[in-house]
Amino acid sequence: MSTSSTSATTYFNGDSSYSAQLNNVIAQAVARATAPITQLQDEQSTLTNEQTEVQTLGNDFVAVQNAIDSLNSAVSTSSYTASVDTPSVATATATSSALPGTYALDVLSLGSQASAISSAGSTAVTDPSTQSISSSSSFTLTVNGTATTITPSGTSLDDLVSAINSSGADVQATLVNVGGSSADYRLSIQGTQYAAGTIQLTDSSGNSLLTTLNDGAPVTYTLNGEGSSSDPITSTSRTLTLSTGLTANVLATGTANITVAGSTASISTAINSFVTAYNAATAELAKNRGENGGALTGNSLVSELQDALNSIGSYSSDSGTSSGVNALADLGLTFDETGNLDFDSSTFQAAVSASPSAVTAFLGSETTGGFLESAYSTLNSLTSSTGSLTVAGNNIGATIESLTTQISNKQTQVSQLQTNLTTEMANADAAIASLQSQLSEITDLFSAENQVEQNINGVS
Numbered sequence: 001m002s003t004s005s006t007s008a009t010t011y012f013n014g015d016s017s018y019s020a021q022l023n024n025v026i027a028q029a030v031a032r033a034t035a036p037i038t039q040l041q042d043e044q045s046t047l048t049n050e051q052t053e054v055q056t057l058g059n060d061f062v063a064v065q066n067a068i069d070s071l072n073s074a075v076s077t078s079s080y081t082a083s084v085d086t087p088s089v090a091t092a093t094a095t096s097s098a099l100p101g102t103y104a105l106d107v108l109s110l111g112s113q114a115s116a117i118s119s120a121g122s123t124a125v126t127d128p129s130t131q132s133i134s135s136s137s138s139f140t141l142t143v144n145g146t147a148t149t150i151t152p153s154g155t156s157l158d159d160l161v162s163a164i165n166s167s168g169a170d171v172q173a174t175l176v177n178v179g180g181s182s183a184d185y186r187l188s189i190q191g192t193q194y195a196a197g198t199i200q201l202t203d204s205s206g207n208s209l210l211t212t213l214n215d216g217a218p219v220t221y222t223l224n225g226e227g228s229s230s231d232p233i234t235s236t237s238r239t240l241t242l243s244t245g246l247t248a249n250v251l252a253t254g255t256a257n258i259t260v261a262g263s264t265a266s267i268s269t270a271i272n273s274f275v276t277a278y279n280a281a282t283a284e285l286a287k288n289r290g291e292n293g294g295a296l297t298g299n300s301l302v303s304e305l306q307d308a309l310n311s312i313g314s315y316s317s318d319s320g321t322s323s324g325v326n327a328l329a330d331l332g333l334t335f336d337e338t339g340n341l342d343f344d345s346s347t348f349q350a351a352v353s354a355s356p357s358a359v360t361a362f363l364g365s366e367t368t369g370g371f372l373e374s375a376y377s378t379l380n381s382l383t384s385s386t387g388s389l390t391v392a393g394n395n396i397g398a399t400i401e402s403l404t405t406q407i408s409n410k411q412t413q414v415s416q417l418q419t420n421l422t423t424e425m426a427n428a429d430a431a432i433a434s435l436q437s438q439l440s441e442i443t444d445l446f447s448a449e450n451q452v453e454q455n456i457n458g459v460s
Contacts, residue, residue: 011422014429016436022425029421033414037407044403049295051396053288057296057305058389060281064312065379067274072366072376074266080356082246086256090248094260098245100356103258105242106222107250108232111194114216117176118187118201118209126183128157128175133187136203141189143169144197157185164189164201171199193236194219219250264352264359271333271343279340282309286339301392308382312375313341317362325351325362328371 011026013019080100082092089107118133125131132155139150141164148169152159157175164173176188189210191197197216201209220232223242227233240248246260285306288296296302313335316327324330332347351359364370382389 012426015433016429018432019429022429026421030418033417037410040403040407047400053295054393060284063277067277068375071270072372074270075363080260083259084256089252089254089256090250092248092258095245098260100260103242104224106255107253108220111217111219112214114191114197115213116189116199116210119211124184128185132157134203138204140202142200195236275341275343308378315371325358
């Protein structure tokens with residue numbers, strides 16, 4: 001055994017001259033046993049870097065998906081707005097089905113609702129919670145010739161009002177106090193529509209209890225020249241349906257121009273957000289290519305993700321149409337020389353001005369077709385619980401966990417090996433030290449005998 005090699009680690013303190021070599025034997029054996037652990041740790045480190053990069057890309061693609069969700073919401077909620085040049089005459093509301101254009105509204109009359117009030121009784125009702133305009137327990141309400149039986153739950157005027165309002169008749173009952181210094185509550189009944197009508201309430205004796213205040217009249221107006229003061233358009237409501245998806249609430253007589261125009265500001269904003277998220281994902285993928293690429297360089301997942309982005313960015317409708325909006329480029333979305341998306345808002349506005357319905361039809365929705373459904377489906381195949389990004393991350397995580405278990409097991413084995421060898425080498429060292437001690441004693445004995453013999457023989 002060589003005596004020139006020494007161990008950097010002292011596993012035991014021996015007494016023999018070979019203790020350093022015996023320590024070195026342990027060190028070499030431990031080093032050989034530890035080598036596989038180092039390989040496993042290197043593999044684990046590589047996979048951890050891959051896992052981190054998959055998580056980064058996952059976040060980037062979720063951001064693209066969120067941008068698509070925002071665009072879907074913008075398309076579904078903001079298509080048209082209605083503006084009125086004379087808001088004191090009318091207000092207007094447009095829905096997604098409205099048609100762009102200008103609507104000239106001339107409100108000739110706001111109309112009125114038929115109304116009636118209970119006649120003055122011999123005794124005024126000063127407390128409607130205990131008194132009433134009649135002692136009858138049953139009444140007949142006649143509205144425009146249609147009779148309805150009214151049976152209050154009690155005998156008070158309050159009970160009568162409640163019964164009328166729950167009867168289903170096209171009227172609204174309330175109480176009004178017409179008294180001066182002393183209370184005088186009357187029953188007031190008003191028709192729910194702006195139209196000519198009659199209202200009467202009779203008790204069980206056939207007595208008429210109401211006096212007519214207003215016979216009622218419809219709302220009258222003209223629209224874009226249709227109708228006239230002598231033959232106007234009529235409505236039983238002050239909320240007018242002027243066109244598909246367009247309503248106006250009239251407030252006063254007079255003229256007002258209502259303009260319906262596309263409102264795509266939120267769509268444009270959402271497209272900008274999509275472009276930002278798309279380009280961020282593209283930039284992250286680019287880090288994993290080339291000689292000095294990142295953790296996923298050479299991994300097929302990078303190609304799959306890039307193909308998905310290319311598919312989204314180059315989307316076009318299945319068949320060409322005459323609408324002028326058949327591809328993302330028609331909305332101002334084009335690729336630059338680096339593969340990033342650019343958004344030209346002026347091209348988008350021109351497309352909207354030419355045909356807002358064509359723009360929204362091309363974009364579609366996440367559930368009914370068009371660009372949004374295609375993009376949503378592609379991204380969902382990557383980011384869902386069974387998507388490629390999720391599966392890749394889960395697989396890497398499972399492998400890392402398996403390596404952690406293997407490393408732990410091997411470290412336990414190495415520790416046991418070190419313990420066993422240390423015991424064996426310490427025992428060997430003790431045996432060697434004992435032999436060396438005996439050898440020294442024998443050598444000393446022979447040396448002493450030799451000296452005695454020399455002295456006997458006169459050898460100096």
